[in-house]
Amino acid sequence: MRHRIKALIDAEGKAVLSDDRIVEILKAEGIDIARRTVAKYREGMNIPSSVQRRREKSLGV
DSSP states (O other), X not given: OHHHHHHHHHTOOXXXXXXXXXXXXXXXXXXXXXXXHHXXXXXXXXXXXXXXXXXXXXXXX
């Protein structure tokens, strides 16, 4: 599960995926998961929130 979340975030282009959008994508793939669980896994992998990632991309970091 964590590797799929990481893969989705690594593959995001200009459009940064929110935790809610990740939940929608995973549900479409048949994986039932709560937004809070996605957030917990993301934080556990030291991946910043969508707001922070969007900010970093706009600054070119």
